[in-house]
Amino acid sequence: MTRRPVLATLCLSLSLLAGCGTAPPLRHMAPAEVPPARIERAADGVTYSTTLSVLTYNIEGLGWPAKSDRKDDLARIGAHLAALRTAGKAPDVVLFQEVFSGAAKRAVRATGYPAMVPGPSRLTPHVRMFPERLPGHANPRRGEVGLRLTGSGLVIASAFPVMETRKQAYGRRSCAGIDCLANKGVLLARIAVPGVPVPVDIYDTHMNSRLASRSPAARNLEAHARQAIEASAFISASHDKSNPIVFGGDFNMRQSQGRWENFTRYQQMTLVHRACIEPQSGCDVRMSWDDDEPWVDTQDLQFFESGEGVEIRPIRVEALFDGRPGSPVLSDHDGFLVTYRLTWRNGGS
Numbered sequence: 200m201t202r203r204p205v206l207a208t209l210c211l212s213l214s215l216l217a218g219c220g221t222a223p224p225l226r227h228m229a230p231a232e233v234p235p236a237r238i239e240r241a242a243d244g245v246t247y248s249t250t251l252s253v254l255t256y257n258i259e260g261l262g263w264p265a266k267s268d269r270k271d272d273l274a275r276i277g278a279h280l281a282a283l284r285t286a287g288k289a290p291d292v293v294l295f296q297e298v299f300s301g302a303a304k305r306a307v308r309a310t311g312y313p314a315m316v317p318g319p320s321r322l323t324p325h326v327r328m329f330p331e332r333l334p335g336h337a338n339p340r341r342g343e344v345g346l347r348l349t350g351s352g353l354v355i356a357s358a359f360p361v362m363e364t365r366k367q368a369y370g371r372r373s374c375a376g377i378d379c380l381a382n383k384g385v386l387l388a389r390i391a392v393p394g395v396p397v398p399v400d401i402y403d404t405h406m407n408s409r410l411a412s413r414s415p416a417a418r419n420l421e422a423h424a425r426q427a428i429e430a431s432a433f434i435s436a437s438h439d440k441s442n443p444i445v446f447g448g449d450f451n452m453r454q455s456q457g458r459w460e461n462f463t464r465y466q467q468m469t470l471v472h473r474a475c476i477e478p479q480s481g482c483d484v485r486m487s488w489d490d491d492e493p494w495v496d497t498q499d500l501q502f503f504e505s506g507e508g509v510e511i512r513p514i515r516v517e518a519l520f521d522g523r524p525g526s527p528v529l530s531d532h533d534g535f536l537v538t539y540r541l542t543w544r545n546g547g548s
Contacts, residue, residue, distance in 0.1 A: 221300075221301035221304045221305070222304070223298070223304060223317035223320065223350065223354065224298070224304055224307045224308050224315040224317060224354050224356070225315055225316065225317055226308075226312070226313060226314055226315040227314065227361075228313040228314040228357075228359075228360045228361065229313070232313040233359070233360055233393060234358065234359070234393060235393060236249070236393035236394025237249050237250070237393070237394070238394040245544050245545055246542065246543075246544050247394075247542070247543055247544070248540055248541060248542040248543075249392065249394060249395060249540075249541050250514070250538055250539065250540055250541070251291050251292070251392055251399060251445075251511075251538070251539045251541055252290045252291045252292070252536060252537070252538045252539070253290060253291065253292045253293075253294065253401065253445055253447060253501060253536070253537050253539065254290035254292070254293045254294065254519060254534050254535070254536045254537075255293075255294040255296075255403070255447040255448055255449070255499050255500070255501060255534070255535050256276075256293060256294070256295055256296070256499075256519070256520065256530070256532065256534040256535070257295075257296040257297050257405070257449045257498070257499065257530060257531075257532040258273060258276055258295055258296070258297055258298065258303055258306065258307075258529075258530050258532075259272075259297055259530040259531045259532065260273060260297040260298045260299045260300050260302070260303025260304075260306070260352065261297065261299055261300060261303075262299065262300030262301065262302065262303075266300075269300065269302060269303075270302045272529040272530070273300070273302045273303050273305075273306040273529075274302065274305075274306055274309070275527065275529050276306050276310075276520070276529045276530070277305070277306035277307065277308070277309030277310050278309060279520075279527065279529070280293070280310040280311075280312075281309055281310050281311045284310065284311050284312070284358075289310075289358070290519075290536055291357065291358045291359060291392075292355065292356070292357045292358070292359070292388075292390065292401055293310070293312065293355070293356045293357075294353075294355055294401070294403040294447045294448055295307055295352075295353065295354040295355070295356065295403070296352055296353060296403070296405040296448055296449045297352045297405065297449075298317075298352045298353070298354045299349055299350075299352045299381070303352075307354050307356060310356060312356035312357060312358060313357075313358065314356070314357040314358075314359065314360060314361045314390075315354060315355070315356045315357070316354070316355050316361055316364045316386065316388050317350070317351075317353065317354050317386075318350065318351035318352070318353025318354065318355075318366050318384060318385075318386035318403065319350055319351040319353070319366045319367065319368040319382050319383075319384040319386070320350040320351075320382065321347050321348065321349055321350045321382050322347075322382075323350070323351075323366060323367075323368045323382055323384065324368065325367075325368040325369060325370050325371055325382070325384070326367055326368065326369065326370050326373075326429050326432075326433070327370060328370055328373070328425070328428065328429055328432065329370055329372045329373055329425050330372070331372065332372060333372060333375060333418050333421050333422055334415075334417045334418050334421055335414075335415050335417065335418045338414075341376045341377060341379075341412070341413050341414055342376060342377040342378070342379050342380045342413075343374075343375070343376065343379050343414075344379070344380075345371065345379075346380075347379075347380065347381065347382040348380045348381070349380065349381050349382065350381065350382050351366075351368065351381060351382050351383050351384045351386070351405065352381060352383075352405060353366075353384070353386045353403050353404070353405060353448075354386075354403075355386060355388040355401060355403050357388060357390050359390050359391055359392050359393065360390070360391045361388045361389065361390055361391075362389045362390070362391050362398050363387075363388075363389040364386070364387060364388050364389070365386075365387040365433075365437050366384060366385065366386045366387070367384050367385050367429070367433045368382045368383070368384035369382075369383050369384050369385075369407075369425075369426045369429055369430075370425065370429060372425070373407075373422055373425035373426050373429060374407055374422050374426075375407055375412050375414040375415075375418045375419040375421075375422035376407075376408075376412030376413045376414030376418070376419060377408075377411070377412055377413055377414075378407045378408055378412050378419075378422070383404075383405050383406070383407070383426075384404070385402055385403070385404045385429075385430050385433050385434070386402065386403045386404070387400060387401070387402050387433075387434075387437050387438075388401050388403075389401075389439075389442070392541065395509060395541055395543070396508065396509065396543055397439075397441050397442050397443075397506055397508060397509055398439075398442050399442055399443050399444070399445065399511070399541070400437075400438050400439065400442045400443070400444045400445075401444075401445045401446075401447075402430075402434060402444070402445070402446040402447070402448075403447060403448050404430055404446075404447075404448040404449075404450070405448055405449045405451075406423055406426050406427070406430075406448070406449070406450050406451045406452075407419055407422045407423045407426055407451060408451045409423075409451060409455060409458075420455075420457050420458065420461075423451065423452075423458050423461065423462075424458075424461040424462075427461055427462045427464075427465050427466065428465050430466070431465040431466050434446065439506075440506065440507055441506050441507045441508060441509075442506045442509070443503070443504065443505055443506040443509050443510070443511035443539075443541060444468065444503065444504045444506070444511075445501060445502070445503050445511070445537075445539070446466075446468055446501065446502040446503070447499075447500065447501040447502070447535075447537075448499075448500070449498045449499055449532070450462070450498060450499075450500050451498050452495075452498065452500075453495065453496060453497055453498045454495060454496070456495075459495070466502065467504075468502035468503060468504045469502060469503055469504060470494055470500065470501075470502055471500070471501045471502065471503060471513045471516060471537050472488075472493055472494035472500070472516075473494065474503075474512065474513055475513055475516050476488065476491075476493065480512075480513075481514065482512075482513050482514055482515065482516065483514060483515040483516075484515075484516055485515065485516065485517035485518075486516055486517055486518050497535070498532065499532055499533070499534075499535040500535070501513075501535065501537050503539065508543055509541055509542070509543040510541070510542045510543070511539050511540070511541055511542075512539065512540055512542075513537050513538070513539055513540075514538055514539065514540045515537070515538040516535070516536070516537050516538075517536050518533045518534065518535065518536065519533065519534035519535075519536045520532075520533055520534045521533040521534070
């Protein structure tokens with residue numbers, strides 16, 4: 200047996216532990232920091248609307264020795280988003296993934312968002328939905344040691360107040376390979392958008408990887424399927440049906456038909472890509488979509504659903520941190536930015 204898998208796992212373990220001494224980003228918004236409402240009233244006098252922009256971004260926040268050159272780019276991510284905020288061009292909400300290292304946590308804080316909530320920590324209790332073992336055998340050389348070395352790496356940052364937050368870690372028998380070293384899960388931030396009669400429930404997740412997990416295909420496929428079920432159950436239990444909902448993150452479903460089939464079996468929200476690809480949608484697509492199913496080419500997705508009294512629909516999609524002028528590539532993921540329109544009747548300011 201080669202020592203390479205053992206050494207690789209040890210390196211990643213050290214990388215994850217490198218951020219443990221830095222507290223996760225947490226910031227409570229002061230009342231004076233709440234921005235004014237940006238409400239539009241339609242000609243009928245009873246229909247009101249506003250916009251909400253949501254960015255999902257995996258910042259590749261692993262530290263040394265798994266990643267030895269991330270400190271500067273992570274700092275640039277924080278500075279770039281802070282500059283966008285100063286210019287009034289930043290997303291209203293950012294769903295971060297892979298905020299593991301100390302440098303990654305400092306970068307998220309440096310963005311200047313007045314409200315921040317972290318996802319499951321290393322010690323957050325996990326859900327116990329699946330007592331059965333995954334296919335195959337646990338392998339400590341792949342990181343399947345039954346021990347979480349770090350938290351989920353999830354953070355939601357908001358320009359608006361967070362009224363409530365909940366989090367849940369995926370089950371110990373719902374992870375495969377190196378992913379088991381992190382306490383991955385789902386994070387809810389219930390956000391009060393100024394002037395909107397109900398809050399918006401925004402969820403962030405990072406699901407089990409495929410090839411990067413270094414686990415057999417059948418094993419990581421079943422782990423992903425279990426996480427899809429657990430995420431759906433968490434959302435069902437925590438979501439207020441009066442509220443619109445956005446569910447974003449790194450879903451790790453790129454080029455995997457099996458993962459898509461499992462996920463969509465349990466999650467009925469509308470995929471932004473599917474909505475915006477329809478010609479009659481009125482959605483302004485500012486990205487390069489090369490085929491009829493552009494969602495299979497990316498890990499970074501957003502889903503949405505209207506509330507009982509407030510409708511939500513995407514009106515613009517675009518990439519951020521994608522290499523265009525003024526939008527530098529600073530991670531192994533591009534940012535995926537969606538602007539939604541919220542609409543309701545008999546309300547507003």
